[in-house]
Amino acid sequence: EAQVTQNPRYLITVTGKKLTVTCSQNMNHEYMSWYRQDPGLGLRQIYYSMNVEVTDKGDVPEGYKVSRKEKRNFPLILESPSPNQTSLYFCASRANEKLFFGSGTQLSVL
Amino acid sequence: DQQVKQNSPSLSVQEGRISILNCDYTNSMFDYFLWYKKYPAEGPTFLISISSIKDKNEDGRFTVFLNKSAKHLSLHIVPSQPGDSAVYFCAASWGTSGSRLTFGEGTQLTVNP
Numbered sequence: 001e002a003q004v005t006q007n008p009r010y011l012i013t014v015t016g017k018k019l020t021v022t023c024s025q026n027m028n029h030e031y032m033s034w035y036r037q038d039p040g041l042g043l044r045q046i047y048y049s050m051n052v053e054v055t056d057k058g059d060v061p062e063g064y065k066v067s068r069k070e071k072r073n074f075p076l077i078l079e080s081p082s083p084n085q086t087s088l089y090f091c092a093s094r095a096n097e098k099l100f101f102g103s104g105t106q107l108s109v110l
Numbered sequence: 111d112q113q114v115k116q117n118s119p120s121l122s123v124q125e126g127r128i129s130i131l132n133c134d135y136t137n138s139m140f141d142y143f144l145w146y147k148k149y150p151a152e153g154p155t156f157l158i159s160i161s162s163i164k165d166k167n168e169d170g171r172f173t174v175f176l177n178k179s180a181k182h183l184s185l186h187i188v189p190s191q192p193g194d195s196a197v198y199f200c201a202a203s204w205g206t207s208g209s210r211l212t213f214g215e216g217t218q219l220t221v222n223p
Contacts, residue, residue, distance in 0.1 A: 004153070031209070042114075042199060042213040043154070050209060058210065090153050097142055097208060101153030 002027045006091050006102035013081055014110050021076045021105050023091030031094040032074040033058065034066065036087040037104075043090065049074055081109040113137045114202050116214035124222055129187040131217050133200030136181060140202035140212075145174060145185050148197045148216070157198070158185070190221045 004025045013019055025032065033048035035058075045058030049068040063085055065077040074093075078085060086109050092099040114135045123129045131145075141162045146154035160167040160174045160183075167174050173186045187194055200214040 042215040098156040103153050
C-alpha cells in the first residue's frame, strides 16, 4: 500500500531534550516536506526537500533540522525543543502537485 | 501575514444541498491551487486542484472555481453528504517547481442528515 509513515503518533517531552520524528514514504517520490498545524493558522511549511541531499527552509524553520540521506526517509529533528514547538506535525511526499500526508505526530513540549 | 485566507472557520449545511467553501489569496505569483480534506486523527488528503491558467475544474461532486481578478477561490460540493463533514484546507503552490505551499486556516464543514 502506498503510504507515508510517521513515527511516533504521540510524543511528550521536556524542554531541551533532543528528539527526532521519523518519516518514510514507499512511493519513490523525490519531493518531501514537513508541516506543523496550529489552531487558527492552518498548516505551515517547516522544511522541504526536492531530492536526496537537497533541503531548504519553508516558512517556519527556526528550531528545526532535517536531513535527506536517502529518497524514502526525511526525519525532522528538534535539537532543543521548546514549548512553542508543541504542535501537530505532518510529513508529506508529492507527485504531480498532489501531496500525500502521513497521519501526523502530536508533540507536546513541557 | 496570511497570504491564503479562509474567512469562515465553520460551515453547516443540510444533506443534499450545496456546500460552498471560500478562499482568498493575496499573492499573484501563486501558480497552482489545491483543496485538501482532513478528518480527525488523520493526515489531510488531496481533493481537487486547479491551475492558475484555468477558471474551473470539476471532479464528480466537487468543482473548484478560480477568479484571478478577485484573487478568490471556491470549492462547491453538490450534493453534500454526511461523509463530507471534515476540515477543508485551501492551499496555493509557488516557488521553483511549486516547492512552496501556503495553506489557509481551514473551514470545518458539517453536513447534517
